[in-house]
Structures are given as structure tokens and as C-alpha cells.
Amino acid sequence: MTRFTHPHATPTSDGQLDLDVLVVGGGHAGIEAALAGARLGARVGLLTLDLERVGEMSCNPAIGGLGKGQIVREIDALGGAMGKVADATGIQFRILNTGKGAAVQAPRCQSDRHRYRQEVTAVVRAQPGLELIAGGAQSLLLSRAADGRERVVGVRTEAGQELRAGATILTTGTFMGAVMHTGEQTEAGGRVGERSVEGLTQSLTSLGLTLGRLKTGTPPRLDGTTLNPERMEEQLGDAVPQPFSFSAPEGAFPPLPQVPCHITYTTDATHQIIADNIHRAPMYAGRIKGVGPRYCPSVEDKIMRFPDRDRHQIFVEPEGLDTDVAYINGVSTSLPAEVQEAFVRTIPGLEEARFERFGYAVEYDFIQPSQLSHTLAVREVSGLFLAGQVNGTSGYEEAAGQGLLAGTNAALWLQGREPFVLGRHEAYLGVMVDDLILTNPSEPYRMFSSRAEYRLLLRSDNADRRLTLRAAQVGLVTGERGLGVEAKAERVHQTLALLGSQRQGGQTLAEILRRPEVTLDSLASAHPALADLEPDLARTVEVEVKYAGYIQRQEDNVRRAARQENLALPDDLDYSLLSGLGGEAREKLSRIRPATLGAAGRIEGVRPPDVALLGVHVERHRRMKSAGVS
Structure with a gap:
């Protein structure tokens, strides 16, 4: 699939920096961003308005749900905290959609609001290399990057303190320019008992970024x-x-x-x-x-x-x-x-x-996410990353997932390493980031399983097999955990091979298991080799067998999409000169500048005929280049 790069060159070392990564905002996005950066060895500061409300569940006391539960499992597979904290503080657990197919089933838990906040704060305080800092951000600190463009190098707090960092991640949630409404009454603030953050909107607009206004609400x-x-x-x-x-x-x-x-x-x-x-x-x-x-x-x-x-x-x-x-x-x-x-x-x-x-x-400011790269770095401003509701999403889980990716990429950028970007075929997190950047939602974005075209491959049961080895390669999880997932994958493979080779009554066990009324447990009574399989592996094996044909079809679709996805669009392509391109498509392609034909096709307003025209142009450009024609 597409090979992504950081949108800016790695900055040279600056001995005047207080931190490698500064995270602004102690909500679910900020927590995962700070933890991820620290796990990768960065010196991280987490700046938050109130140290007693880190990880606050501002709305419903629950984690997971349709589309969201899969994200929580992916966060866990990548070494994040949300899943573990939810397990430790859950007071009711349910798998949703059990009457439907495996692709749309999702875990959810009711949480103890107070215990969740206590537990996640303890996780943050225990993380080496991570410092909690009380205060609010008033404005961004700027310097000039090597290319002459402005670069963010930290924030100035409301108390006048300058916190200088190589990378700054804004995870301000619903607090930026926030106003609370109840009937005719209004009050500045992003949550009951907490004030709004006023200075950052001006800093961001002065950098040329486009902001919008969203609204969320909460019940009595x-x-x-x-x-x-x-x-x-x-x-x-x-x-x-x-x-x-x-x-x-x-x-x-x-x-x-x-x-x-x-x-x-x-x-x-x-x-x-x-x-x-x-x-x-x-x-x-x-x-x-x-x-x-x-x-x-x-x-x-x-x-x-x-x-x-x-x-x-x-x-x-x-x-x-x-x-x-x-x-x-x-x-x-x-x-x-x-x-x-x-x-x-x-x-x-x-x-x-x-x-x-x-x-x-609550009405609040957000950044239109089409201004970000797939690393969640701002494309036109070096040193600035964004994650969570400030990007136009809703929900703890969506915020936490973005935070993990932003924190990871901020640290990798400073270390001169390749970015960590997930494709739509690899994770719900990849679907979400791709959607945000290419469709630029005009309303709060919420994840659903229907948004993932490869959802049968992105089930909650296989998130570790999809992602943990990649996390281990980057350093988000230990090598030992990566080896454990490899062993688990091998166990699944061996069990599938056993089901495909052993026969009963003229059929393989896999063929028998595909019958709707047959379960792996029922087969295990006659085949002891299946009896000692752990429950989570048994569920995975059963899904892999019963949905084998559909899974194969989606894997084939991924390979076909990869051929189009990988077709690179020239960096210097002038869309205004392409006759036949729709007006909306020309405007959005010029502004967003997708890297590949596949990415162009997912931009809202770019029609299939526009994609076909681009494909013809790219192929003509490739042939001319091969022939030495400029």
C-alpha cells in the first residue's frame, strides 16, 4: 500500500528545549498521545487544566460500542491504556450485535466513572519519561524552520511560563473557544466546573489554519x-x-x-x-x-x-x-x-x-482535518500535531486512537524514523484517519463498522494479530509481547490446518464447522486436540472457518485496491490544467493534494469519472517519463 512520509524534515537538535513532546490537554486523546511518546523514549510533558480531572469521562460512563469497541481493541494491541483501564473499572460488560455477523460484533462496558479517572491517572503517573504539568495553554510559541516557514516549538501558558518542545500535540477536546448552553443561559467553559481555552484559536488562525465550530451535548x-x-x-x-x-x-x-x-x-x-x-x-x-x-x-x-x-x-x-x-x-x-x-x-x-x-x-472550535497529513501533523506548520475532538471527532475511543497515533508519530519524527500510518485494510484507526483527512467532515465524526469496507478483516478478535507485531517493530510494545502474538497466530494456523485435514463422515472438520448449527465446542468432544484451545482463540478459529469465503473475497479486494492505491500522483500535478475534471474535484484535489489515485477517489466530491481521468493522465505521464519526454 501507500508509503507515507512525514510532511516536514526532522528538526535539528535544540538544547534549549524543555521537552521532546508537549501534549496540551489531559483527556483521552492527550493521555494516549503522552503515553505513546514516552514509550518510544521521548521526554513528554502533559499540560492539563486540572490534575484531578485527567481522563475525565465528560459524557457517558462507558467504553466501546459499535465500531468503537474495535478501536479500543486496536489501541490495546498497540500498547495503549484504554482497554486495560476499562477492564479494571468496568461494572457491566456486553458484546453488542451478537445476533449479527462477526464483522459487526463489538465489545462495550459500563464504567465506574470515578474509578476510571483514578486508574488512568495512576497509569499516567507511573509512566517513565512522562511529566504531568498543571496549567492552560495561552498561545503557541513559534520559530523559523530550516525552510523558512514558521515552526511550533511549544506553548506559553496562561501563567506566562514558556514550555518549549520539539513537537507539540494539541488535544484540547471541546475546550477551545468553548461556550456552554442551557436554555437562555450561556457560560464560557468546555465542561461543567472547567473554563474554556481562549488563546489557542487566535494562534491557529494566525498560522493560516481554517477552523470551524461544532456542538456536542450531554444529558441530565x-x-x-x-x-x-x-x-x-x-x-x-x-x-x-x-x-x-x-x-x-x-x-x-x-x-x-x-x-x-x-x-x-x-x-x-x-x-x-x-x-x-x-x-x-x-x-x-x-x-x-x-x-x-x-x-x-x-x-x-x-x-x-x-x-x-x-x-x-x-x-x-x-x-x-x-x-x-x-x-x-x-x-x-x-x-x-x-x-x-x-x-x-x-x-x-x-x-x-x-x-x-x-x-x-457545548459549542467549541475545531480544526478542519483536511489540513493534516496521515501522521496527524499539520501539513503547513512544522512541529504541530492534532488529535481528538479538536479534529472534529466525537467519542472517547476515536480521541484515544488519534492520540496514540499522534504521540507515536511525533516521537518518530523527532527521532528521524519512518512514520507509523495504518491503512484502511489494516485497522479502524486507519479508516478513521483517512476519512478525516480526505472527506473533511462538516459534523462530529463517529466511527461505525459500516465505514470500514474491509470490516470482516478488522474484527475485534484479531486486532492483536493485525497490529501488535507492527507495534513491537516500532517500540510501542515489548518484543516479548510481539513473540506472544506470533505464538498465538501459529496456534490459530495449526488449528485451522487440523480442521482442514481431519475428516469425519466423509467431510473435513472445517466443512462440518461451516454448518450454522455446529460449533467448535461440539467438535471438540470427539476431537480432543481441539478441547484445550483458549476461549478467545476458539472464537477466532470459528469465525475464520465459518466466514472463510467472505474473508478470502475481502483479501482479494484489498489486493485489487492496492494496485490503484499505489498509483502515485505526481507532486507537481496542476489540476487546473486537466480538462474534463469536475469543478469541485479540481478545487478539492488542488487543496488536499492526495498522494495516490486511491486516496483521490475517497475525497468527497471526487467522482468516479474524475478518478478515471486521473488514472489516464498518470499512465500517460508514466509513459512519457519512461520515454524521456519531459
């Missing part, structure tokens, strides 16, 4: 002791919970007691109260200009966009073992407090609810 939190579970459906976790981490310790899992969630629904009365007060919602009143997440709409959006629906599902989720607070998933809202009280109390089980915190919306 209720006192769980005032809710009536008898009026709701109980939702239990899996009888045999499965961990996120491939290196989960053997023994009793999960380590914490498990608790149920509950399901309830909005009613006609709920909808009527919201409709009667929709003019007081900041988005509908025109006070919010940012675009909200399409796939996580506010309850007022649900009511107005889907008037034919007589009810909407709500999940009542506990926030932890030592608190009575309940998170009301599905009721994100920024309506006034008194309206929230009125409509929430029309929902079965919530009639006597006492509010711990009202819902609110």
Missing part, C-alpha cells in the same frame, strides 16, 4: 435512589464477560462487581412538552451556530426530526459502585432547567426523579 444526571426500576426494563451484562485487553491477567474477570442498567422510553407527554418549548432550545433559537453530531442527536432533535415516532429508547446507566448518580443516555438536551424537569418526569420510572445536574450543550 439523576439521583438513582429517586428512580423506580420496577417501571423500567432491566438490562444485564453478559453471563461470561470478555475483557478488552489482550493481556488481561488470568483469573477472575471482571475484578469489580457487575450491575444492571435499565431501559425506558419517552412518552407522548414527553414529546409535547419538548415541542411546546422548542423555541427555548439554543440550537432552534439560533444561539448555537456549531453543527451537532448526526448519530447522537439531542432529545429535542429526535422529537422534531422524527415526529412519527411515538417513543424513543432511553438507557438509565449507573455512574459507579460508590455513587447513586444515574446517567440518562438518550436524553441529551440543552433546554432550560425547568423544562428538563418537566419532560424527564413524564418518562416511566423517572416520575419522581431528583436532578443532580442538568443537561447542557
Whole structure:
């Protein structure tokens, strides 16, 4: 596939630097960025507004989900912390979509919000080479790079301190230029109890970067002791919970007691109260200009966009073992407090609810991600990397994955090493980065399995076999862990060979296993060699056999795509001179400048005829070059 390079030359050593890598923001992206950089031997500083809120779960107390659970497994396969912390602090584990195919099944856990923050902070503090620094970034520090362009060399804090670093990674989440909305009330801040970051927007725009405005929201939190579970459906976790981490310790899992969630629904009365007060919602009143997440709409959006629906599902989720607070998933809202009280109390089980915190919306600045390279470095400004919601994504998992990649590439860039870039056929992380850069989303980007065209190859069960060896080669995980994955892969291979060679009743065991009603466990009773296979390997083997034809087809598609993907577009190609190219395609190709024909074809607004025209031009260019014609 495509060979990527860093967009800027490695800077010469500067003895005046305080750090190799400075990460700005202590959320999920910042944590993984800082940890990855430190694992690669960089001196890393993590600058955060509040040392007590590192790794805060600002919205729902959960990790994983459709598309997201696969990302968590990939983060773990690459040596990241999120999966291990989720395992240590989860209070309900479920595999979603078990009634569907293996490609779209995904792990999810309900987390203890307080314990998650404590656990991940302990991981950060224990990482050698990583320093936590309290404070906010006021502006970027600049110098001139060797090519004459401006280069970022750290930040100036709000206290006036200069923190100088070889590479700076912004992971500011929803805090940059942030404003919180509840009804007619507004307040500067990216999260309740925390102020916004004001100076960085000006620094970024002064560098010529294009910013936009997005919006997110959160639901009210209720006192769980005032809710009536008898009026709701109980939702239990899996009888045999499965961990996120491939290196989960053997023994009793999960380590914490498990608790149920509950399901309830909005009613006609709920909808009527919201409709009667929709003019007081900041988005509908025109006070919010940012675009909200399409796939996580506010309850007022649900009511107005889907008037034919007589009810909407709500999940009542506990926030932890030592608190009575309940998170009301599905009721994100920024309506006034008194309206929230009125409509929430029309929902079965919530009639006597006492509010711990009202819902609110947050509007914030983000960088249009088409300005990044696949390393998550800003293409036009040396020394600056971006990760997380500042790139226009939503969700802890998407942020953490970007953070890991940005931290890795920042360290590799400073060390003069090749970048670490994952392809769409290799990881959901590769799909996400490619989507962000080439489609430049105009609304908060959320990962779904449907975004991955090779999703049967990118299952959560095989993330370690896909990625851990590459991580070991780079230095993100130990060589010992890499050898362990090699041994696991060999065990899977040997079991598949056994199933393909041993016969029973005139058929191979693999042919028998392909029957829908047959499982590996049922075969193991008659074939002892299959009986001692670990449960996670048994699941992998079963999927590899039952979906063998589909897997082979996707692998063939990857090879075909590679031929187009690898067709390099000339660096000096002037798209304005190509007749027949669509106007939108010409503008976006000139601005984004994709490296290959495959990348060009994934840019929004570039049509198949445009790709065909480019292919003809590249082939003509290749022939002329071979013939010595300039």
C-alpha cells in the first residue's frame, strides 16, 4: 500500500528545549498521545487544566460500542491504556450485535466513572519519561524552520511560563473557544466546573489554519435512589464477560462487581412538552451556530426530526459502585432547567426523579482535518500535531486512537524514523484517519463498522494479530509481547490446518464447522486436540472457518485496491490544467493534494469519472517519463 512520509524534515537538535513532546490537554486523546511518546523514549510533558480531572469521562460512563469497541481493541494491541483501564473499572460488560455477523460484533462496558479517572491517572503517573504539568495553554510559541516557514516549538501558558518542545500535540477536546448552553443561559467553559481555552484559536488562525465550530451535548444526571426500576426494563451484562485487553491477567474477570442498567422510553407527554418549548432550545433559537453530531442527536432533535415516532429508547446507566448518580443516555438536551424537569418526569420510572445536574450543550472550535497529513501533523506548520475532538471527532475511543497515533508519530519524527500510518485494510484507526483527512467532515465524526469496507478483516478478535507485531517493530510494545502474538497466530494456523485435514463422515472438520448449527465446542468432544484451545482463540478459529469465503473475497479486494492505491500522483500535478475534471474535484484535489489515485477517489466530491481521468493522465505521464519526454 501507500508509503507515507512525514510532511516536514526532522528538526535539528535544540538544547534549549524543555521537552521532546508537549501534549496540551489531559483527556483521552492527550493521555494516549503522552503515553505513546514516552514509550518510544521521548521526554513528554502533559499540560492539563486540572490534575484531578485527567481522563475525565465528560459524557457517558462507558467504553466501546459499535465500531468503537474495535478501536479500543486496536489501541490495546498497540500498547495503549484504554482497554486495560476499562477492564479494571468496568461494572457491566456486553458484546453488542451478537445476533449479527462477526464483522459487526463489538465489545462495550459500563464504567465506574470515578474509578476510571483514578486508574488512568495512576497509569499516567507511573509512566517513565512522562511529566504531568498543571496549567492552560495561552498561545503557541513559534520559530523559523530550516525552510523558512514558521515552526511550533511549544506553548506559553496562561501563567506566562514558556514550555518549549520539539513537537507539540494539541488535544484540547471541546475546550477551545468553548461556550456552554442551557436554555437562555450561556457560560464560557468546555465542561461543567472547567473554563474554556481562549488563546489557542487566535494562534491557529494566525498560522493560516481554517477552523470551524461544532456542538456536542450531554444529558441530565439523576439521583438513582429517586428512580423506580420496577417501571423500567432491566438490562444485564453478559453471563461470561470478555475483557478488552489482550493481556488481561488470568483469573477472575471482571475484578469489580457487575450491575444492571435499565431501559425506558419517552412518552407522548414527553414529546409535547419538548415541542411546546422548542423555541427555548439554543440550537432552534439560533444561539448555537456549531453543527451537532448526526448519530447522537439531542432529545429535542429526535422529537422534531422524527415526529412519527411515538417513543424513543432511553438507557438509565449507573455512574459507579460508590455513587447513586444515574446517567440518562438518550436524553441529551440543552433546554432550560425547568423544562428538563418537566419532560424527564413524564418518562416511566423517572416520575419522581431528583436532578443532580442538568443537561447542557457545548459549542467549541475545531480544526478542519483536511489540513493534516496521515501522521496527524499539520501539513503547513512544522512541529504541530492534532488529535481528538479538536479534529472534529466525537467519542472517547476515536480521541484515544488519534492520540496514540499522534504521540507515536511525533516521537518518530523527532527521532528521524519512518512514520507509523495504518491503512484502511489494516485497522479502524486507519479508516478513521483517512476519512478525516480526505472527506473533511462538516459534523462530529463517529466511527461505525459500516465505514470500514474491509470490516470482516478488522474484527475485534484479531486486532492483536493485525497490529501488535507492527507495534513491537516500532517500540510501542515489548518484543516479548510481539513473540506472544506470533505464538498465538501459529496456534490459530495449526488449528485451522487440523480442521482442514481431519475428516469425519466423509467431510473435513472445517466443512462440518461451516454448518450454522455446529460449533467448535461440539467438535471438540470427539476431537480432543481441539478441547484445550483458549476461549478467545476458539472464537477466532470459528469465525475464520465459518466466514472463510467472505474473508478470502475481502483479501482479494484489498489486493485489487492496492494496485490503484499505489498509483502515485505526481507532486507537481496542476489540476487546473486537466480538462474534463469536475469543478469541485479540481478545487478539492488542488487543496488536499492526495498522494495516490486511491486516496483521490475517497475525497468527497471526487467522482468516479474524475478518478478515471486521473488514472489516464498518470499512465500517460508514466509513459512519457519512461520515454524521456519531459
